Amino acid sequence: MSNSQAYDEITVASDGVTVTKRFEADEFPVPAIAFNLTSRRSVPVTIRLVDTVPEDVAVEDLGFHPEYGSEYWDINEDRIAFEKELEPEADYTTVYGIRATGTDDVEKFLTEPEIESVDPPLDEDEEDLVGGGDDAVRNVISGEADSVPGLEDEDDEDIETLDLSDPNNHDSSVEAPEESNAAPTDSEVQSGAVVATMAQEIRDQNVSPEDVKLLKRALDAVSEDDNDTGGVNDARIQRIQGDIADLRAYTDALEEFLEENGTGEDMIEEFSERLESFEQTLDGFEDEIQSATNTATDASEQVDALSDEVESVEGQLDDLEDEIEAVREEIGEGELAERIDETESEIEELKQWREQLSSVIGGGD
Incomplete structure (x- = not known):
């Protein structure tokens, strides 16, 4: 299934933890809502993230996969919560799948999640270390920015227009020589001017201890990458391998589903x-x-x-x-009674005559 429409990511942050929520139509076997959690804390923290389920979507229609932290999700009516401990400087991805019918209106899923708690919370010292200054230094070192805010020299126009090379390329890092009779080339100035300016500011003690800490942390991170020339590539390869493993897990789950329920056909x-x-x-x-x-x-x-x-x-x-009534009218009640009496008398006479006749016949014998 493919969904060519692009949707904006939603990012929230709290206490040194950043969460990016996005819709993925093709990255997984089924459409999914993905959450990328990034901790910039120096200690392990437990984050509780809460997301809202659309009113017309039942939580039973959401699918959680064990390869993406299904055991860390908790379902409660129209709200789902994710709670997990993150290691220092860790990245973690969790997803929940949605039915194909849910892709008809993806926007209803892209509500802003809530970071309900981060335990332990940031203290003041840690807040300085994970604040915006750290991003500025990392952006300069990685080449995403031209200079560190607050360190620009307004009188030096060359510094304002410099572009940094990839810090993972050892050939691009040039130390600023203290004694040299040769004039530096434009490429040497571009590759080392910002670092040299930062170093000079530190030597002149124009940088606060907090900024020095930030610089040290950022430079230590770059140093770790320099010690392993393939650090970035290895990280990318590991991420791809992890994604492939997750994809295989989803594929296995999909195959099991198809075995139990059959294909669409x-x-x-x-x-x-x-x-x-x-x-x-x-x-x-x-x-x-x-x-x-x-x-x-x-x-x-x-x-x-x-x-x-x-x-x-x-x-x-x-x-x-009607006929009976006519007969009754023809034969009055008195006349009928007389006829009945006469008939009864005749019957009585006949009985007497029969008795006499029987006596006569019997006497002759």
């Missing part, structure tokens, strides 16, 4: 199969719904037919009730 194929199965199930549901609809329609028609039959029966009952 595998996931798409699996999703397509599941979608096809869902569509088939949905078609089955639609058929069942259509069948149920047809059954409901038939039942509704049957109900309508039964309703018609019920209405017909009700009509017949009404007619029957």
Whole structure:
């Protein structure tokens, strides 16, 4: 994945520790937010760095890798904190990966982190040693600046326009001879004028003890590089080797992830199969719904037919009730009772006649 847009780095500093936060789209296998921590302290310090997670991003979507200090991160709701001890003059890089969807709006991740604490904090003496003066001296020695602030000679225009050569090149360092009959060349003046001026200021005791300490520290650092001609290159090689090792670790982690979850094509194929199965199930549901609809329609028609039959029966009952009522009107209540009495009398007479007949027939035998 590639993100050609460049984003500004964010730098914060406190108590001799500097933190640079940046977005890396291509340096790692996954997009990541990187933090470079640099300690300029002469003693080990413990730093606690706090960063804010965007509101629409769940902390579960952030990935921490063991090769980049995952064990030093602490997650707490919408805030994540990094706490680690840094060695003197140490550099350390830690990162957290973000999902690919997070790269749609990288700016929301590039908020300013907070250096919550540095333990132990700077005291006054250390503050002088890691202040801006140290940067000025280092910039002059490394060739990034023309002169040290406060040491320029306003009457010497040559010093103001000098460019320093690479301090790691031994041929570029020229001592200022105390006795010489030959006039110095322009290159000799350019390579040694600033150092000579600084040395003369020290001889004349025009430099405070604090500045002398700063110069000594800076020159000692350069001296260490001079003792090892490949110091800078070795450091770069070690950094590249470390980056390669980190990249391998990320690659291994990515391979493990792909082994467990498959590639994107595998996931798409699996999703397509599941979608096809869902569509088939949905078609089955639609058929069942259509069948149920047809059954409901038939039942509704049957109900309508039964309703018609019920209405017909009700009509017949009404007619029957009318006929019964007409019969009741034709046969009064008194007349019906008389007929019943007569019928009962006739039945009683018939019973008596049958008994007499039985007696006669029985006596003759």
